[in-house]
Amino acid sequence: AIVAGNAVIQKPASTSPAIAYKLCELFWEQGLPAGVLNFLPGPGGAIGDTIVDHPLTRFIAFTGSKEVGMRIFDRAAKVSPGQLWLKRTVLEMGGKDAVVVDETAHLEKASVAIVASAFGFQGQKCSAGSRAIIVNSVYDEVAGRVAELTQKLTVGETDKGQNVYMGPVVDRKAFNSIMDYIKHGREHHTLLAGGNAIETNTNGYFIEPTVFGDVPGDAKIAQEEIFGPVLAMIRAKNFDDALDIANSTEYGLTGALFSNDRARLERARHEFHVGNLYFNRKCTGAMVGAHPFGGFNMSGTDSKAGGPDYLLLFTQAKSIAELR
Numbered sequence: 183a184i185v186a187g188n189a190v191i192q193k194p195a196s197t198s199p200a201i202a203y204k205l206c207e208l209f210w211e212q213g214l215p216a217g218v219l220n221f222l223p224g225p226g227g228a229i230g231d232t233i234v235d236h237p238l239t240r241f242i243a244f245t246g247s248k249e250v251g252m253r254i255f256d257r258a259a260k261v262s263p264g265q266l267w268l269k270r271t272v273l274e275m276g277g278k279d280a281v282v283v284d285e286t287a288h289l290e291k292a293s294v295a296i297v298a299s300a301f302g303f304q305g306q307k308c309s310a311g312s313r314a315i316i317v318n319s320v321y322d323e324v325a326g327r328v329a330e331l332t333q334k335l336t337v338g339e340t341d342k343g344q345n346v347y348m349g350p351v352v353d354r355k356a357f358n359s360i361m362d363y364i365k366h367g368r369e370h371h372t373l374l375a376g377g378n379a380i381e382t383n384t385n386g387y388f389i390e391p392t393v394f395g396d397v398p399g400d401a402k403i404a405q406e407e408i409f410g411p412v413l414a415m416i417r418a419k420n421f422d423d424a425l426d427i428a429n430s431t432e433y434g435l436t437g438a439l440f441s442n443d444r445a446r447l448e449r450a451r452h453e454f455h456v457g458n459l460y461f462n463r464k465c466t467g468a469m470v471g472a473h474p475f476g477g478f479n480m481s482g483t484d485s486k487a488g489g490p491d492y493l494l495l496f497t498q499a500k501s502i503a504e505l506r
Contacts, residue, residue, distance in 0.1 A: 183243065184209070184218060186496035191220045191233055195246065197352045199223040226250060234258055237265035241496065243272040245308075248407070248433075248480050251275035272485040272495060276407040277435030277477060279456070279465050280313040280428045284421050285320050287440035288462070293327040295438065295464040300413040301335060301391045302466060304348050306356070308481070309436040309458070311465045313404055314415050315424045321417045325395050328415065329374040332391050337380055350386040351410055357387035360410035367394045367403050367412065374415065399427035407433070421446055429455050434478030438465035457484050 183190050194202030206221045222229060230250075234242055234257045244254050251273040258269040281299055283292045299311025316324045340349040351357050357379070364377055376390035389411055397404050397414040404414045418424035421441075428437060437456040441447055447461050457477035458468055468475040474489025476482060486492055 183241070183496045184214070186493050188241070188496055189218050189220070191222050193222050193224070193226075193229055193233055196223070196225050197356075230254075231257065234269075235260075235262055237262040239269060240267055241270045241272075243496075245274040247409075248276040251482060270495070271483065272487075273482045274308065274476065274485070274487065275480060275482040276409075276433055277308040277310070277481050278313060278405065278407050278431040278433045279309055279311050279436040280315050281311045281438040281440070281465055282315045282418075282424045282428055282450075282454075283320065283324055283440045284317050284424065284443065284446060286442040286446075287320070288442070289320060289324055290327070291462070292440035293324055293331060295440070296324070296328050296413070297331045297335070297391075299438065299464040299466050300393075301332070301348060301411050304351050304389070305391075305411040305413075306351060306409055307466065308407075308477075309466045309468070309475075310409075311436075311438065312408060312413060313428075314413060315399075315418050315427050316415065317418050317420055317424055321415075325374060325393075325415045328413070329393050329395075332375040332393050332413075335391050337388055337390060338382075339384070339386070348391060348411065350388045352387070354387060356410065357389065360389055360408060360412065363403055363406075363408045363410070363412055364389075364392055367392070367397075367414075370401065371395065371397050371403070371414075376411070399430055405431050425450070425453055429453075432480040435481035436460070436465040436468075436477065438463060455479075457481065457486075 203221055206219055209219050234254055242254055242258055244251055255271055258271050281296045296314045335347045337348045338346045340346050371394040374393040374395045376392035378390050380388035391411040393413045395415045397416050399416050418427055434456045436458040437454050438460040439450045440462050470488035474486035476484040476486040478484055
């Protein structure tokens, strides 16, 4: 937005304002003129709604949950008194992303990628691979290896050293929500790894990376975004069934397919309905300038952040003709 010549109000998530402020500091320290970038923390219901509703707001770029994104979309569509334009929105919302593995795949590489996709950043990212969909003939081998790798992950305070893989989840509300999903998983599915909160003398919100096995594709933990370190392992009858399961949620953000069958890879290009699709690698880690990011359906407006066309969304096109 700034590169395209706009003044910006940066409203961070109320759970993590400090890191957003440090980002603003980097801009200010480079001599950005006063008033171009404005930092405004606070609760979403009060601060966020006020910014969205204001008649002088022209454009809202949002990253967050489906529920908040839908609320912004609805409010931005209403024209306030004194407003001279229709507000634009770029909405990056949730995901229920899947890694699909067929019987031709390199199973060790697939297993490593499933774990990395599921538990990086404690699963607190919209692109996290919270579903692993494995064809039946190799399901047991992959599920067993994923559980084994998950049990080796370290959890703790990440500033204590590079050997700590996972830190805490963001706050008490997130902790309680994730533990409720784990409780539901324990009651309805097979626990393969993790499943517990971790007690610490710092009272941090630490949760073991958790894997449930033989989860039906339409189960609660296979359909709803948990936004935490919980992975649902789903058994598919065959590749056709795996694709159907992958496309069965309301989201369409990222996905990955592990296969050495070129015909299946080509088919997935057309039928795996996600905005960011990866072949034989994990489903996270889109790079600016190389793999623009944005999803389909309830994952958002598919605005493809990080691509050359993204800046144009923050501009107004003006055509000029002159007769000489």
